Amino acid sequence: MRKTFSKLEDGYGSLEPLENIMFTPISGGEEAHQTIRNLNDHLGINIMFDSGGYEVQVGNNTFDDLQAYLHDFYADNHWGHRYVLPDNVPVSQDSPDVVEQKVKQTADISALFYRQMPDALQSRALAVVQGHTQDQLQHCLNKYASLDGLQHVGFGSFGTSGVSNGVNMLTTEAYYHLEWAVQQAHEAGLSVHAFGVGGPTSIPLLYHAGVDSFDTTSWMRSSGYGNVFFPFKSRYNASHRKNRSGKVLTKDELPHLKAETGHECPFCEEMSQLSSSRWNRVMHNLIVIQDMTNKVEDMTREEILEAMDEKSTYRRRLKKVTSPNKKKVSI
Template sequence: MLYRERTLSTQHGSVNTPILFPVRNIGTRSQDNTPEYIGEIPDLPTAMVNARAIRERESQWERLKQGADFRDELGAPDDAIIFADSGGFQFQEGPGAVDTTPAETLRTQEEIDADIYGTVDVPLSEECGPDERKRRIERSTDYALEASDQHSGDSLLFASVHGYDPEVIQNTLKYLDRQGDFDGFALGSLVPIGGQYERVTNIILAARKATDKHLHVYGLGGFLYLPLLLYLGVDSFDSSAFIRSASHRRYLVPGFRGEILRNISELEYLPCGCPVCRDRPLDDVRSDRNLLVQHNLWALTIELRRFRYAAASDRDIESYLRLRYQGNDVTLRAFKTAKQQVRGLA
């Protein structure tokens, strides 16, 4: 298998990889707002934030420019490790949609005091024709190289890379590695094709073959993908799945698919020993969205811990994944496809 454990060193501390970066939205309370978790879950000192969204939040942006500490704004400790992406997923509406520059995004990431900078990118979609897809890939590549030329300081720089063809992914990564100075790479545009597991698997494997540097995957750190990403040698991933699931009152359990809580009526306590569930009745968790969000994040953490445990105890990871995916034909088929290719690489 390609699973690997490393240490990612940043200006605010080091973290063992593979690691999840929970999407951390701040501002007014909404179904997308993230409750506090840093410090509550000891192996998640990490957060993913959107640089563009922060810059557009005028009152907060003014405070940051005047010297406010972003970690204080988050209610996070000084050693929280923050990955600030460019907000590129918002640039999908056409040629004029990109309303920032690499220089402006770098300044924003610096004001945030982020540990990891994601370069400005123009994501793909299934609706893009071949010419438009090629244009977006080239534009994202140019933005990454421009950021590399302008980047300085101790923060890590990850080039955001897009492509739906494994060969294009490999060629783009190798080109960026030759022409720029990057600490890692981040694969984007996979969420729109997330249901095509075999296709996504081939794209990630192409990236892993092209570089030994840190590899991040944007947006796919949910329950179904997480074990597969680990098996493929991905070093980090971000997710808002724990928030989105909770907004639909879906309760996540490692090894099972999420269940909508209104479908459960005869239990007094839920089947999880996390700090949220261990001594709270079902009705308390069902009625409090914040508790459900916190539990779902714990569930993702436990999924990651289980994989680490299986690897550390010299268990057969492939047998573990077959068991993990046995109830889902699509993901099981994707795993089998990945296994054939991984055995040729490992």
């Protein structure tokens, strides 16, 4: 964390891409906790404390352990910007009965947890909407709308894939559930955060679904595989190693791609920066995410579709959207 902030400040001259960050207390030790507290105190960033539902999702902790941990941590730490309430994440492989159980458990425990929170934190609480059907999503929303003073909810019911179901996917079904849930939440006066969804090509879909904020680690995760982002484009592989995903980015192609997308940053001035340094890829990808977050608000749906790769899966899904919902998105 220290290195990321240092490189961003020294190389980019601005901390804007990391002004709002999510931190998962249950996943970090005391040194990580102290580091994030120091960053908050010295830089004035906004910290969202994640519940750690992912740790339950991939089997690292039980839901009971998660509740107990958050109860103690939130009671002792009142300096966060948002406090995500405990959630038990249904995954794609769960049976309908298991999904139903997890959804009701999430809603019931979140409501109880919220009522037990210190009064000073309740306005900063964020309850997670889970479910694979509209009835399940509605159950969560109804429960949360009944909580006096609750202002924020998060959507976590994306498709899952990868090792231990650790990667969220914006499937077609998940998109329509998200769009519907956002509309219902906004009518109830609740803001909506989208949890942990992919790379830059997912941002237009989140924007048109109407979410108020989102988070992603794709800028860091993808760089480890040698991949780099450019606004509205699918990932490119810059490390030129075998068995790496993404289209190969060449030295000759880089200036044309930057000109086409209008992207400039200190970490991609030369091809060698991206091909030889994971840290340069990390910082470049982070800035691209921020660029797209800012740009998408000023573009029409048609302009976004034209900017995206013709064969992009998310482009095809966005093309089906008939009523864009103009809402601000941010990380």
